[in-house]
Amino acid sequence: MPPAAAAPPPTRVSVIIPMRNEAAYVARCLDSVLAQVAGRDDVEILCVDGASTDRTAEIVADYARRDPRVRLLHNPRRIVPVAMNLALAEARGEVIIRLDCHSEYAPDYIAQCLAVLHRTGADNVGGYITTRPGRDTPVGRAIAAATSSRFGVGGSAFRVGGGEREVDTVPFGCFRRDVFRRFGMYDERLVRNQDIELNHRIRKGGGRIVISPDIRLIYYNRSTYRGLAAQAFANGLWNPYTLYLVGEGLGMRHFVPLGFVLAVLALALAGFLWRPAWLGLGALLAVYLVGAVGAAVSAARASGASVLLILPAFVVLHFSYGFGSLIGVLTAPLRFRRAPKSPPVPARAHNTTGTSQ
Secondary structure, three states: OOOOOOOOOOOOEEEEEEEOOOOOOHHHHHHHHHHHOOOOOOEEEEEEEOOOOOOHHHHHHHHHHHOOOEEEEEOOOOOHHHHHHHHHHHOOOOEEEEOOOOEEEOOOHHHHHHHHHHHHOOOEEEEEEEEEEOOOOHHHHHHHHHOOOHHHHOOOHHHHOOOOEEOOOOOOOEEEOOHHHHHOOOOOOOOOOHHHHHHHHHHHOOOOEEEEEEEEEEEEEOOOHHHHHHHHHHHHHHHHHHHHHHOOOOOHHHHHHHHHHHHHHHHHHHOOOOOHHHHHHHHHHHHHHHHHHHHHHHHHHHHOOOHHHHHHHHHHHHHHHHHHHHHHHHHHHHHOOOOOOOOOOOOOHHHOOOOOO
8 A cells, every 4th residue: 555645744825815896705705715724824815806896895804804814905907817916916825826706615625735736746736616506596507517518618627527637727726836936927918818828828838737636616607698698708708819919828629619600600691692501500500409409418417407408508608608709809909909929017016005904
């Protein structure tokens, strides 16, 4: 029997939580984190509020008054990469753990992050997401099932499960502090895809990213088709924007919905000039429908959600994502000036308006 792996040495940890308008979730998130670090004085929790218009900052300030490990920082620019860079300038930890308010973490989440980081020697580690609806409704459960399906999200490894292995990205991430010295900070131009882009830079520079089933978290997804459509459209929109600004960082899988939508539009328009194109359109949609029905049946068996509600979730997800990418391709040159293919200088610590409470 092989000897047990050595326990990771004591490590100072900085937990960074970007947030905006998370009053419904922030207390549960902080309670989850504080329960894991009870009795530890080598952990700090940096909550970076992005100009919330609800009670998020007040709730965090109340926690900070009661526990000096909790600190409130302010991010007037609101977006996540700015929040991360502001917090990194303040952080004192040897390990950086980036969390999200909209998630719930296993009771040993932090301990397992540190253990996997120590055991594998990776630069960034993370876990597999279990997706649950933000509201427990039939449609919410169907959307959670669709976004946990390989047909729904393609090769997004952290959503569909697996073993411990090297991957291209992980949700949120637990980093060695020197990662940001060696590979750079978060790219503040990217409203979305900033985690994917940073992880691409790490791997391109020779770093390693490992996902492990020992690291477990729950993500609360959108619970309406309208909410899913808005989320998918924004995700799709920022894929061309990311390539336009950075020049790399995304794989072909991120553009499959765009290819599908372009094929549908091209065949539909071509049919006015050459009617057999409409037959091709019908065949394409029939193949998609057969695949969607099969995937919906499989997802329903695994989740207990309704097949009839999972099926439209697939359609909303894929078409919204694809149309978002199409709009991104058309508008990127209008929205952005051609930028250098490297991240700009990040925000500095003095840009924070928050202080220790």
